[in-house]
Amino acid sequence: MNTRHGWTTTPITPALLRGALELELTERGALPHRLPAHARAQIPDGQLAMAQSQPSGVRLVLRTRATAVELDVVATKRVYVGAPPRPDGVYELLVDGRPAGRARAADGDTLTIDMAAGTAEARPGPVETLRFTGLPEGEKDVEIWLPHDEATRLVSLRTDAPVHPARPTGRPVWLHHGSSISQGSNATAPTGTWPALAAALGGAELINLGFGGGALLDPFTARALRDTPADLISVKIGINLVNSDLMRLRAFGPAVHGFLDTIREGHPTAPLLVVSPVLCPIHENTPGPSAPDHSALSEGRLRFTATGDPAETAAGKLTLTVIRDELARIVEQRATTDPHLHHLDGLALYNEADHAELPLPDALHPDPATHRRIAEHFARLAFGPGGPFGTKTP
Known part of the structure; x- marks a missing residue:
C-alpha cells in the first residue's frame, strides 16, 4: 500500500473481490475470471472464454473512510458487425448497500465480432480512470460492481483514505x-x-x-x-x-x-x-x-x-x-x-x-x-x- 499526496494506492488482490473464482495478474492489470484456470484450459470456444471473463456479479468490496475513489481500468468493448452499437458497461458504487454513484469507461480494448463469418478481431486501447466523489464521511463498506457484460482489467485503485477488506456479512x-x-x-x-x-x-x-x-x-x-x-x-x-x-x-x-x-x-x-x-x-x-x-x-x-x-x-x-x-x-x-x-x-x-x-x-x-x-x-x-x-x- 503506497501513499502519495494524500491518496492511498492499494494493490488489487483477491481479498478485495467477491464473485470471482480467480484473479489473473497480467501486464495490463488484474483480470477477474469466473472460471478457474484449469477450467479455462478446457474451453473449446471463444464465446464461453469471453463470457466467463465478463465480471457479472463481481465487485470490489472495501472498508474505508474514503470520500473519493479512483479506479483505473481497461475495458473490452464489443462491436458486432451489422448490429447497432453497444452501450458502455456500467460500474456501480454502493455505500453500505445503497447506490451512491455510477461511471463508464468510454474507451478501451475493442473486440470486433462478425457473427455471420464466425470471426473476431481484437485491438488494444487505453486505460480509463473512473472517479467517484462525494462519498459520506466515516467508516463504511464500499462496493464497486463491475460491468456484467464487459471484461475489465483492474489497473489501479486510489482513495483519499486507507482501505481494508470488508468484514464478512454473515449472509449465505x-x-x-x-x-x-x-x-x-x-x-x-x-x-x-x-x-x-x-x-x-x-x-x-x-x-x-x-x-x-x-x-x-x-x-x-x-x-x-x-x-x-x-x-x-x-x-x-x-x-x-x-x-x-x-x-x-x-x-x-x-x-x-x-x-x-x-x-x-x-x-x-x-x-x-x-x-x-x-x-x-x-x-x-x-x-x-x-x-x-x-x-x-x-x-x-x-x-x-x-x-x-x-x-x-x-x-x-x-x-x-x-x-x-x-x-x-x-x-x-x-x-x-x-x-x-x-x-x-x-x-x-x-x-x-x-x-x-x-x-x-x-x-x-x-x-x-x-x-x-x-x-x-x-x-x-x-x-x-x-x-x-x-x-x-x-
Missing part, C-alpha cells in the same frame, strides 16, 4: 449457474441482473456463473461449481442447449445426471435447485439452432429466430418444452435419495402472461423490467418461506 453464499439471461443480457447495470436483484431480495452473497451462450452442461463447469464454497446452489439449464443445437435427448438426461453428480461431490447436502427454462416463444416447440434475424439486422435491430424444424423433436432434437419435462422427471427421480434437491419450473419465473406484458425485445433475452420480474418471482419461490433457500414451514 448463493452460487448460481445459467445462460446469458443469468449473466444479465439486456440488463442496463450490474446490480440490475436478475440474480443480483434476487440476491439482494433474498439476503444472499452472490457468485454468478451465468455465461452467455455457455450453460452447456460442460464437465469443467460442474467441477468449478463443485469446488466453490457455497451455502446455496442453483443451476438453470436449457436455453443454450436448444439454441446451440448441441445435443439430443439421449445425451441430455445422462449429462444432467453427471452434472448434478459432480456438484454433489463437493456439496453433498447443500440445497441444490434445478431451474428449467423461462418462456422463449421461438424455442418452445421449435429446435435450434438460433440465428440472427437478417431482416432485422438490415434495419439496424438485433433479433433472433429459431431455424430448426419442429418435426425433428421426434428424432430427439431438444426444445424448451422437452427440456422442462425431462428436468422435472430427473429431479423427481433423484429426490428420492437426495432430500436437498429441488426443482423450479422456469415458467413460474416468466410465462405467457409475463410475455404479453413484457415481451423479449430480441426474442431471446429479457429487458431490465423483465429481469426485475424474474428476480421477484425467484426471490419469492426460492428464498421465501417454504422455499428451498428460505425458512422452512412446519
